[in-house]
Each structure stands twice: as C-alpha cells, then as structure tokens.
Amino acid sequence: MFAIVYKSDGVPICCQVEGVEPDPVVVWPSESAAKEFIDGRGGSTDFLPVAVNDDTMDAMAKALGCGIDKLMFEPYPG
Numbered sequence: 001m002f003a004i005v006y007k008s009d010g011v012p013i014c015c016q017v018e019g020v021e022p023d024p025v026v027v028w029p030s031e032s033a034a035k036e037f038i039d040g041r042g043g044s045t046d047f048l049p050v051a052v053n054d055d056t057m058d059a060m061a062k063a064l065g066c067g068i069d070k071l072m073f074e075p076y077p078g
Contacts, residue, residue, distance in 0.1 A: 002034040002049040003027050003060065003073075013047070025060060027052060027073045 003025050004013045013026050028034040034049035050056050052073065061068040 002031050003052055004034055004038060004047050005050050007046055007048055025071060025073055027075055
C-alpha cells in the first residue's frame with residue numbers, strides 16, 4: 001500500500017469521515033496508482049507516494065499527532 005504525503009512537512013493526505021478521529025489516511029494499492037493520482041492533478045512538485053510500513057506508519061502518526069494505534073487506512077477510491 002502507498003499513501004500520499006506533502007513533501008515539505010511529511011503530513012499525509014487524509015480523508016474526512018464524520019465521527020472518526022483521527023482522519024483515515026488514504027492509500028493506493030500500488031506506487032504507480034498513487035503516482036498517477038498525483039500526476040493527474042499536477043501535484044508532483046508538492047506530493048509523493050510513500051510505502052506503508054512500520055517506519056512510515058510511525059512517521060505518519062507523529063505528523064498527525066496521534067498514536068500509531070489510532071491510524072486507520074482507507075483504500076482509494078473509497
């Protein structure tokens with residue numbers, strides 16, 4: 001799985017789900033699908049796909065200001 005994050009601060013792109021905190025991180029099934037989404041919206045200078053693994057999950061939780069156990073992942077399109 002791949003998530004998309006802002007290059008400048010490492011904060012992941014999130015989707016809002018009413019009543020769910022923190023917001024789930026949006027993920028794609030492959031790096032190429034994530035890159036296609038980014039490129040299709042002209043965002044390649046600001047965003048990049050990041051593989052979802054233990055290290056990146058820790059970084060995402062830190063960027064979101066929550067514990068890793070609070071992260072939820074939603075496939076795109078959801």
